[in-house]
Amino acid sequence: MTQQNKHSLFPNIHNDSLTQNIEGLDQDNKKISAKIIKEGALTIFLNNQEIVTLMCILDHPIYLAIGYLLNQNMIGEKDKIRSIDFDKDLNLIVVRTNKKTNYEKILKKKVITSGCAQGTVFGNIYEEIGKIKITSKIIIRHKWIYEISKKINQIPSLYLEAGAVHGCVIINKNKPIIYMEDVGRHNAVDKISGYMFLNNINPENKIFYTTGRLTSEMIIKTVKMKIPILISRSGFTSWGVEIAKKTNLTLIGRAKGKRYTILSGHKRLKY
Amino acid sequence: MTQQNKHSLFPNIHNDSLTQNIEGLDQDNKKISAKIIKEGALTIFLNNQEIVTLMCILDHPIYLAIGYLLNQNMIGEKDKIRSIDFDKDLNLIVVRTNKKTNYEKILKKKVITSGCAQGTVFGNIYEEIGKIKITSKIIIRHKWIYEISKKINQIPSLYLEAGAVHGCVIINKNKPIIYMEDVGRHNAVDKISGYMFLNNINPENKIFYTTGRLTSEMIIKTVKMKIPILISRSGFTSWGVEIAKKTNLTLIGRAKGKRYTILSGHKRLKY
Numbered sequence: 091m092t093q094q095n096k097h098s099l100f101p102n103i104h105n106d107s108l109t110q111n112i113e114g115l116d117q118d119n120k121k122i123s124a125k126i127i128k129e130g131a132l133t134i135f136l137n138n139q140e141i142v143t144l145m146c147i148l149d150h151p152i153y154l155a156i157g158y159l160l161n162q163n164m165i166g167e168k169d170k171i172r173s174i175d176f177d178k179d180l181n182l183i184v185v186r187t188n189k190k191t192n193y194e195k196i197l198k199k200k201v202i203t204s205g206c207a208q209g210t211v212f213g214n215i216y217e218e219i220g221k222i223k224i225t226s227k228i229i230i231r232h233k234w235i236y237e238i239s240k241k242i243n244q245i246p247s248l249y250l251e252a253g254a255v256h257g258c259v260i261i262n263k264n265k266p267i268i269y270m271e272d273v274g275r276h277n278a279v280d281k282i283s284g285y286m287f288l289n290n291i292n293p294e295n296k297i298f299y300t301t302g303r304l305t306s307e308m309i310i311k312t313v314k315m316k317i318p319i320l321i322s323r324s325g326f327t328s329w330g331v332e333i334a335k336k337t338n339l340t341l342i343g344r345a346k347g348k349r350y351t352i353l354s355g356h357k358r359l360k361y
Numbered sequence: 362m363t364q365q366n367k368h369s370l371f372p373n374i375h376n377d378s379l380t381q382n383i384e385g386l387d388q389d390n391k392k393i394s395a396k397i398i399k400e401g402a403l404t405i406f407l408n409n410q411e412i413v414t415l416m417c418i419l420d421h422p423i424y425l426a427i428g429y430l431l432n433q434n435m436i437g438e439k440d441k442i443r444s445i446d447f448d449k450d451l452n453l454i455v456v457r458t459n460k461k462t463n464y465e466k467i468l469k470k471k472v473i474t475s476g477c478a479q480g481t482v483f484g485n486i487y488e489e490i491g492k493i494k495i496t497s498k499i500i501i502r503h504k505w506i507y508e509i510s511k512k513i514n515q516i517p518s519l520y521l522e523a524g525a526v527h528g529c530v531i532i533n534k535n536k537p538i539i540y541m542e543d544v545g546r547h548n549a550v551d552k553i554s555g556y557m558f559l560n561n562i563n564p565e566n567k568i569f570y571t572t573g574r575l576t577s578e579m580i581i582k583t584v585k586m587k588i589p590i591l592i593s594r595s596g597f598t599s600w601g602v603e604i605a606k607k608t609n610l611t612l613i614g615r616a617k618g619k620r621y622t623i624l625s626g627h628k629r630l631k632y
Contacts (some may be wrong), residue, residue, distance in 0.1 A: 110599045114624040117503070119632050124622050128599040129577070145577065145600065232388070253596030253615065254574045273576060273598055303525045305544060306400070306416065325524030327544055328381045328399040329416065344524065351395050353385040361390050 098267045099285065101149075101247040101257075108147055109252045127252045129273055135184040136164055146277045147248070147255065150270065150285070151176055154277055155183040157284030161276075161311050163218075167287075219310050224338045224355075226294045226318035232361045234264035235321065235342060235350055238299060241266055249301070258282050260317075261297040275302035279311045286315065293317045300324075304343050309333045319358055321345050326353060369538045370556065372420075372518040372528075379420055380523045398523045400544055406455040407435055417548045418519070418526065421541065421556070422447055425548055426454040428555030432547075432582050434486055438558075490581050495609045495626075497565040497589035503632045505535035506592065509570060510616055512537055520572070529553050531588075532568040546573035550582045557586065564588045571595075575614050580604045590629055592616050597624060 102108070111123045130148040134141045134155045141164065146154060152174055159165040170188040177183070242259055248271045249255050256275035260268040260282055268291075270281040279300070286293060293316040300308060303324040310333060312320045319340040326343045331353050334341040340355030352359060373379070382394045401419040405412045405426045412435065417425060423445055430436045441459040448454070513530055519542045520526050527546035531539040531553055539562075541552040550571070557564060564587040571579060574595040581604060583591045590611040597614045602624050605612040611626030623630060 112597075112599075112602055112624050114622050115627050115630075116623075117506075117619060117621050119503075122622065124597070124624060126597040126599055126602060126624075232390075235388075254576070254598055273574075303544075305525070326383075326395070326397040327525050328383075328397055331383055331397060348388060350388050351385050351393065352387075353383050353395060353397075356386050359386075 100245055100266075100269045101249075101271050103246045103248060103251050105149060108149055108248060125252045127248060127254050127273060130181055133180070133182045134158060135182070137186055137190070144274070144277060146274060147272045148181065150281045151181070151183055153270070153281040153284035153288065154272075155185055155284065156287055157280030157282065158277075159185060160283050160287055161280055161314060216310075219313055219333060220336055222313055222337050224313065224316065224318045226316075227358075228295050228318055229358050229360045230297060230319050230340065230342075231264070232359065234297075235345055236348065237264045238266065238297070238321065239323065239345055242269070242299060245269055247271060257301045259299040260286065260291070261299055262295070263297075266299070275300065276307065276311070278302075279308070279315075283311070283315050297321065303327065304330045304334075304341060306330045306333055309337075309339060309341070313337045313339055319355070321350075326351075371516055371537075371540045372520075372542050374517045374519060374522050376420060379418055379519060396523045398519060398525050398544060401452055404451070404453045405429060406453070408457055408461070415545070415548060417545060418543045419452065421552045422452070422454055424541070424552040424555035424559065425543075426456055426555065427558055428551030428553065429548075430456060431554050431558055432551055432585055434489075486581060486585075490584055490604060491607055493584055493608050495584065495587065495589045497587075498629075499566050499589055500629050500631045501568060501590050501611065501613075502535070503630065505568075506613060506616055506621055507619065508535045509537065509568070509592065510594065513540070513570060516540055518542060528572045530570040531557065531562070532570055533566070534568075537570075546571065547578065547582070549573075550579065550586075554582070554586050568592065574598065575601045575605075575612060577601045577604055580608075580610060580612070584608045584610055590626070592621075597622075 108128055109125050110128045111125055114122055114124050116122045129145045131143050132146050132151050133143045172186040172188050175184045238261055255271045255273055256278050257271045258278040259266045270278045272278040296317050297319040298312050298317045299321045304322050304326045306329040309330045321342045323345050334354035338355055340358040342350050342352045344351045380396050381399045382396055385393055385395050387393045400416045402414050403417050403422050404414045443457040443459050446455045509532055520528055526542045526544055527549050528542045529549040530537045541549045543549040567588050568590040569583050569588045570592045575593050575597045577600040580601045592613045594617050605625035609626055611629040613621050613623045615622045
């Protein structure tokens with residue numbers, strides 16, 4: 091059972107299709123049944139074009155597909171989505187828009203990013219991102235950072251059940267409202283992005299938390315989603331910090347226990 | 362100064378070009394200088410073809426380029442490498458072989474993998490991998506698993522200096538001999554692979570340790586490198602375990618403190 095209120099969505103740890111029990115041995119040579127995360131392949135079509143096959147957790151294929159297309163600049167906010175068809179047997183999703191998209195142009199230019207390290211960014215996302223300035227004046231209170239981390243750690247999750255996944259969370263003030271997980275941290279962000287888009291959730295007064303590192307792709311996706319504050323328990327990379335500064339994103343990392351480091355946009359932080 | 366003996370190579374924490382100090386604030390609103398990892402873009406050419414631009418740590422560009430091409434099946438063990446030219450100003454590397462490569466065929470088929478989640482695997486690696494059986498009869502002793510983890514944690518590393526990187530280590534019995542790091546865990550593996558290839562190091566009696574999760578790409582790269590035992594402090598995914606079982610790879614995960622879980626190839630483990 092997914093805990094779902096209006097605009098809130100948390101991991102569904104009761105969906106047995108997302109994990110698998112595998113027989114193994116522990117450190118004492120004792121037979122154990124280890125619960126591990128289950129990956130599936132999701133193929134995304136945009137209109138008549140096959141775009142990609144993603145290995146992912148198949149809990150939210152529609153949000154993932156829409157978020158992927160949005161974050162790769164393959165559909166824009168102004169594109170009207172005509173239909174979304176998901177074939178559960180084939181794990182195939184077809185997104186149809188009301189006009190031709192620019193995927194052909196986009197597919198031509200490809201940069202492999204570092205976070206994972208073989209993340210792929212299509213098109214001119216890097217050039218575009220430099221022009222964006224985040225103007226949201228929301229604040230984050232010092233103590234919310236602790237409260238947010240603590241609350242997230244206590245929400246039942248596939249991570250706590252089976253490990254080996256990343257989580258991304260949308261937060262309203264100090265309250266987690268949307269929590270998505272995936273084997274790939276980019277997939278987790280894309281699921282969030284798709285959910286927010288389809289549910290018309292205002293990003294400009296939200297805080298974004300990721301368990302993953304603050305690499306350039308993570309910063310770029312956050313900026314593209316227009317979320318003004320990004321928190322992670324993990325560390326920074328130089329390019330990520332550079333983009334955060336340029337775009338006026340508040341970047342809080344190494345948020346563990348009672349510690350954190352803020353390397354960009356500290357005007358939004360209130361002590 | 363890199364600690365380097367014959368066939369041993371550890372992180373070079375004294376290379377200032379790999380990290381950067383950024384001014385920021387800590388949790389007490391105190392100004393701090395945070396050391397963070399520095400990414401650079403490395404562009405790889407194979408003969409006359411531009412293959413990819415990787416965001417990476419630029420400590421071992423040649424090993425990274427060769428390992429990338431090997432692990433993407435773009436060069437094979439039997440290809441003779443005629444020259445490797447690295448342009449330090451452009452961060453451009455050109456690898457020339459003695460015959461035409463099959464990159465064109467390979468570039469046609471592309472699957473985005475999940476580990477990061479937008480890792481890209483070109484060509485028919487998934488089909489190929491199913492046919493490989495690891496036959497090495499080396500063993501790993503129960504207590505080595507603890508010793509290996511402990512030793513790796515104590516080796517000075519960019520991770521300990523600046524965080525936000527993954528490490529991969531080649532181990533001989535219980536002794537770490539090659540330790541590579543990168544923002545992208547795939548880059549770290551590729552660096553290892555390039556180093557072993559160029560230095561003719563026998564993989565079949567080695568153990569491989571990664572800080573990253575045991576996702577399918579990591580398993581595939583290990584199998585392609587012909588290393589029989591893979592250890593990680595992180596968790597498993599179902600597809601990774603499946604490939605490990607099929608190929609007879611020994612897979613030890615969740616190796617933390619006094620605990621670990623072995624989900625494949627336990628015949629190589631001696632208590």
